Amino acid sequence: MAVVLKEPSPLTRPQTLLDLIGNTPLLSLQRIAPDLPPEVEVYAKAEWANPGGSVKDRAALWMIRDGEQRGLLRPGMRIADATSGNTGIAYATVGAALGYQVTLAMPENATPERKRILRALGAELLLTDAQQGMDLAIQTIRSLVEREPDRFFYPDQYNNPANVAAHYHTTGPEIWSQTDGRITHFVAALGTSGTFMGTGHRLREYNPAIHLSGVQPDGPIHGIEGIKHMATTTMVPGIYDPHFPDELIEVETEAAFAMARQLGLVEGLLVGISAAANVVAALQVAHRLTEGVIVTILCDDASKYLSERFWDEACDDGMAGAGI
Amino acid sequence: MATRISIPTALRQYAGNNSSVSIEAPTVGAALKTLTAQYPDLGKHLFADDKLRSFVNVYVNDDDIRYLDGETTPLTERDEISIIPAIAGGNAKD
Structure with missing residues (x-):
């Protein structure tokens, strides 16, 4: 008997490019950390599904x-x-x-x-x-x-409250709805901090107990494009409140590189480096828990980073190299 | 003779706030080792496991040392070394 796969949902109506921004899929990461108990669930927003390819x-x-x-x-x-x-x-x-x-x-x-x-x-x-x-x-x-x-x-993304509002009004409600309100932990990298601040504020309104982890590199120069080291920067974004995160998790560039390779190999997900850093941090959080629903952000896919040398490095660093 | 090493903005806080440091050394590797001996806080940002971290690019004049002889690239009179973060946004103000 032929295998029957679920039929795709019918497409609805013509859309403009702008209608395609947001409402990204929430992916379950099931193979990257097989040692996690089933009560600890890790999910990630596939932000490359936006038409410009990123969050x-x-x-x-x-x-x-x-x-x-x-x-x-x-x-x-x-x-x-x-x-x-x-x-x-x-x-x-x-x-x-x-x-x-x-x-x-x-x-x-x-x-x-x-x-x-x-x-x-x-x-x-x-x-x-x-x-x-x-x-x-x-x-x-x-x-x-x-x-x-x-x-x-001049939009000035570091100081523009509309950057935060975008995530307060879209990313936050999407995650709440896609997890049926079960999210317990949100983990996101800090660049302008717009994603973290906007999504975090909305999630805390739904449930003040939600734990918020900001992700940053381990120093002022690093290879994790798009994120910054808040402790040493001379220009903290105006939209960032350093008292808002419950914690900051530092991720070494080398761990993010290893995770980017590993996600391709075991999940079939070719993601960008900041996305990989988010997964490193999300799994650190996951390994501290006996139960919980952790959501992080896959900021973009790997297409803009494929010329980087790290993809060719041996993957024997595997999970140990990813710092998890 | 001394070789001038220019320090990127983001790392100057670990190098006595200097924009450049002059060091006498026969090779690029030796120059960087002397630099990090002089400014130990700089070390972990440039090296991991004694190897130059992959996102740190080092140029002698206009050439990336990866396309020369790496850290054994010899230095001659009037050479200038530049340390450049690999990613464009990787400095203190991005």
């Missing part, structure tokens, strides 16, 4: 819509920001879909994949000196916007 679509859409509503972004203006990563792709994706042009400043050592994606989406790139990192990129975009304020809308 940043949510914040970009909300910051752009907020800018329009407040009259700061008007037809004919350009969206301008300093970003080397997914936020830039999200601005360029949403910007193209809404008819706004986008200017992004970034250090010249941003990966070639990113620059190609951004140019394919029509973004103008201002490349700055690599040694001076994001400092110079931020200064470059700020001086550009100051010179011509009527020409540019």
Whole structure:
């Protein structure tokens, strides 16, 4: 007898690209930590399902819509920001879909994949000196916007409450609904902190007992793109409240690399490095528990990182190398 | 002769807030070892298990030492070493 698989749900109605932002699947991670008891469940939001390929679509859409509503972004203006990563792709994706042009400043050592994606989406790139990192990129975009304020809308994701609101109104309720209100622990990396702060605040409103773990690298330079070390940064995001997390978990870049390889091998999930760092931390939390429902964020997939050397390194570090 | 090593913004806090340090050494590896001996707090950010961490890129003039002779790359007069975080966002202000 032929195997019968579940038929896919029928597609409903035509959608725009913007309708595809959010409502991402919640995946059950069942094979990455076989030693966990069945009472400890680990889930992860597949944020690469957003049209721009990352969790940043949510914040970009909300910051752009907020800018329009407040009259700061008007037809004919350009969206301008300093970003080397997914936020830039999200601005360029949403910007193209809404008819706004986008200017992004970034250090010249941003990966070639990113620059190609951004140019394919029509973004103008201002490349700055690599040694001076994001400092110079931020200064470059700020001086550009100051010179011509009527020409540019500067969302400033680190200080824009609409970044937090995006997750308060979308990611938080989605996780609550997808776990039937059973979530006990939320684990998410801190970059701008928008995902963590917005989702965390909403989840705490549903259930004040939900434990919140922020994830950060183990030092100011690291290989986990998009996240930052709050203890040493000279610019803590304005939207971040250091008293809000129950704990901060530091993840070594090498552990995130090992986990990225391991997730591909045992779960069939090719995820980005910050996503892998989140899973390292989520499993650390999971191993402390005898029961619980842990949810973390898979910020993006591996497609923008496949040229990195670590994929070719031996996987014999396995679980030990992942620090779990 | 001394070789100038330029320190990225994010790591200057571990190097006496210097933007560059001059060190006499025959190879890149020796220069970095002397640097981290002088500033021990810098060590764990550059090395793990005695190997340069994979997200730390070291250039001699305009060339990544991975495409030269790695840490055994010899230094000659007027060479400059740059330490550059591999990811563009990897500094203190991203």
